[in-house]
Amino acid sequence: MAKKKDSSKIKYQVQGRIWVETPEGALLGNGRIELLMNVQKYGSITKAAKAMKMSYRQAWELIESMNSHSNKIFVVSHAGGKHGGGASLTETGEEAIRKFLDIKRKFEKFIAAESKKFKL
Amino acid sequence: MAKKKDSSKIKYQVQGRIWVETPEGALLGNGRIELLMNVQKYGSITKAAKAMKMSYRQAWELIESMNSHSNKIFVVSHAGGKHGGGASLTETGEEAIRKFLDIKRKFEKFIAAESKKFKL
Numbered sequence: 001m002a003k004k005k006d007s008s009k010i011k012y013q014v015q016g017r018i019w020v021e022t023p024e025g026a027l028l029g030n031g032r033i034e035l036l037m038n039v040q041k042y043g044s045i046t047k048a049a050k051a052m053k054m055s056y057r058q059a060w061e062l063i064e065s066m067n068s069h070s071n072k073i074f075v076v077s078h079a080g081g082k083h084g085g086g087a088s089l090t091e092t093g094e095e096a097i098r099k100f101l102d103i104k105r106k107f108e109k110f111i112a113a114e115s116k117k118f119k120l
Numbered sequence: 121m122a123k124k125k126d127s128s129k130i131k132y133q134v135q136g137r138i139w140v141e142t143p144e145g146a147l148l149g150n151g152r153i154e155l156l157m158n159v160q161k162y163g164s165i166t167k168a169a170k171a172m173k174m175s176y177r178q179a180w181e182l183i184e185s186m187n188s189h190s191n192k193i194f195v196v197s198h199a200g201g202k203h204g205g206g207a208s209l210t211e212t213g214e215e216a217i218r219k220f221l222d223i224k225r226k227f228e229k230f231i232a233a234e235s236k237k238f239k240l
Contacts (some may be wrong), residue, residue, distance in 0.1 A: 013141045015138065023131060095240055096240060103238075106230070106234075110226070118223075120216060
């Protein structure tokens with residue numbers, strides 16, 4: 001076994017990850033929220049996908065997955081064709097970002113506080 | 121896009137995972153804590169590994185990783201040789217279980233409360 005050395009300076013960090021599921025499967029996580037935020041920023045699924053080095057198809061499938069797992073619409077495409085027209089978030093899409101980031105902020109406070117207290 | 125259907129009955133579940141790191145890398149997570157609890161239960165790394173369908177080598181490496189990332193000893197082996205003798209937890213090992221499960225319990229309360237509130 002490793003020899004016991006001075007451990008008073010070890011910095012312990014509680015880490016974690018959160019996501020939201022429905023009984024149908026994954027709904028929201030860091031990647032999906034980033035995608036929604038990029039659609040909001042660029043007004044386009046194509047540009048959002050590009051910004052994340054993701055294919056259009058991948059981005060589209062993530063959005064479809066959110067829609068189908070919640071029976072809500074997160075993103076609407078505008079006239080101009082699938083690739084040509086723009087896209088924007090619905091109220092649900094905007095709320096999803098807001099609520100996920102809100103939970104994430106609270107979670108980060110929680111792990112920061114636990115990290116501070118953690119000692120072995 | 122998916123057609124909007126009734127979504128009032130969708131059950132949203134906030135989920136998550138936590139672990140503890142040091143600057144050297146992963147220290148404690150669900151698997152490592154389960155391993156420590158099994159060493160405590162069976163008094164043997166071999167039996168603990170078997171209970172988790174893990175090789176002795178894997179279990180040993182996880183324990184070594186905990187020791188080296190924290191400069192603390194979590195498990196001590198007793199006379200009788202690496203495989204023959206028993207093993208037990210040190211104070212540090214016991215404290216690691218206690219503290220990790222304590223944080224996990226609080227985390228589970230947090231996600232249960234957030235799940236209850238979550239709506240889109």
